[in-house]
Amino acid sequence: MKFLKVWKPGKFVLSALSALLISVSVQAADYPTKAITLVAPYGAGGASDLAARALANSAGNHTDGQPIVVVNKTGNGGMNGARFVSRAKADGYTLLLSRVGMALYPAVNTESPVGWDDYTFLGMLEATPMILAVNAESDIKSMDDLVAKIKETNGKMTYASSGPTAIDGFTVQALLSDLGLNPQAAATLVPYKGGSALAAALLGGHVDFLAIAAGSLMPHIQAGKMRALMVYAPKRMEALPDVPTAKELNYAQAGKVGGWSGLYGPKNLPAEVVAKWKSILDQVATDESWLDLTKKRGSISIINDEDPVEFVKGQFELYNGMAKTFGYVK
Numbered sequence: 001m002k003f004l005k006v007w008k009p010g011k012f013v014l015s016a017l018s019a020l021l022i023s024v025s026v027q028a029a030d031y032p033t034k035a036i037t038l039v040a041p042y043g044a045g046g047a048s049d050l051a052a053r054a055l056a057n058s059a060g061n062h063t064d065g066q067p068i069v070v071v072n073k074t075g076n077g078g079m080n081g082a083r084f085v086s087r088a089k090a091d092g093y094t095l096l097l098s099r100v101g102m103a104l105y106p107a108v109n110t111e112s113p114v115g116w117d118d119y120t121f122l123g124m125l126e127a128t129p130m131i132l133a134v135n136a137e138s139d140i141k142s143m144d145d146l147v148a149k150i151k152e153t154n155g156k157m158t159y160a161s162s163g164p165t166a167i168d169g170f171t172v173q174a175l176l177s178d179l180g181l182n183p184q185a186a187a188t189l190v191p192y193k194g195g196s197a198l199a200a201a202l203l204g205g206h207v208d209f210l211a212i213a214a215g216s217l218m219p220h221i222q223a224g225k226m227r228a229l230m231v232y233a234p235k236r237m238e239a240l241p242d243v244p245t246a247k248e249l250n251y252a253q254a255g256k257v258g259g260w261s262g263l264y265g266p267k268n269l270p271a272e273v274v275a276k277w278k279s280i281l282d283q284v285a286t287d288e289s290w291l292d293l294t295k296k297r298g299s300i301s302i303i304n305d306e307d308p309v310e311f312v313k314g315q316f317e318l319y320n321g322m323a324k325t326f327g328y329v330k
Helices: 011-029 047-060 074-084 101-108 143-153 168-178 195-203 213-224 271-284 286-296 308-325
Strands: 036-040 070-072 092-099 120-128 129-137 157-163 188-191 209-213 226-232 259-265
Touching: 036 047, 047 070, 047 092, 047 120, 047 259, 047 271, 074 092, 074 101, 074 157, 092 101, 092 143, 101 168, 101 308, 120 271, 120 308, 129 143, 129 168, 129 195, 143 226, 157 168, 157 195, 168 209, 168 259, 168 308, 195 209, 195 213, 195 226, 209 213, 209 226, 213 226, 259 271, 259 308
Parallel strands: 036 070, 036 092, 157 188, 157 209
Antiparallel strands: 092 259, 120 259, 129 209, 129 226
């Protein structure tokens, strides 16, 4: 009978492996020792870019003198930047300013290049309210008026969106579904690219209403050119105290829809790096600069308010469930 010879590593190999593990552990314990790249997966000036730069500004005060450099890696619904980070070395020097798209895209695309959970979740950062608005000259004064008109016109009411499976498409479709209407036929989607183009469509009277990120609408609302009817947010916006939330109005699905930002890293980040970012975010949570910049964008800081894994999992399940119900995925 022949026996397989089992290879046993020599002392030199064992010593080398031990030295490597000790080196990795020491490097993680000393983190950070160089600049950190924070990837914003959407274009400059957008919600992810603004949130990334606000975080870099505030968190950079607590990274032991090491800068946080924001880099925009755009394309494919945010997935180019997300994939770049998910495949980066798991050392904490390449991080992702995540947005709702990181949960939504995999929820509506069965061949998404990155799964919703292909990361180390470091924390949630902010809730970004969406606002349902009409032109200030519209005869629609309230949500009751809008709902009545949608039901009366049988699909003739139009709304602007960047796409049916984009977050600003689900804002309206979730509402229509909550009303017991066909989410794809009860109102007509008119596609535009980008928040500024969407806002311009409403200002120009090309559509009847929309529901997009607050940052794109607040200047027009404050200028009296648009009328806010409802917000998609955990609580009422300070800037719009008289405008109810979807949750308040008992819209079950729409009440869960909204924008947000989080901080992700590649999977399997060292525990020391995760602990360091827990400490950094604890300090950012009370940082006046962070809170001021968040408020100016119409967002709400939610650092330490949510368990990131459970929150993002819930968001994936929400949009995946609606995508199946609405017929976008099987």
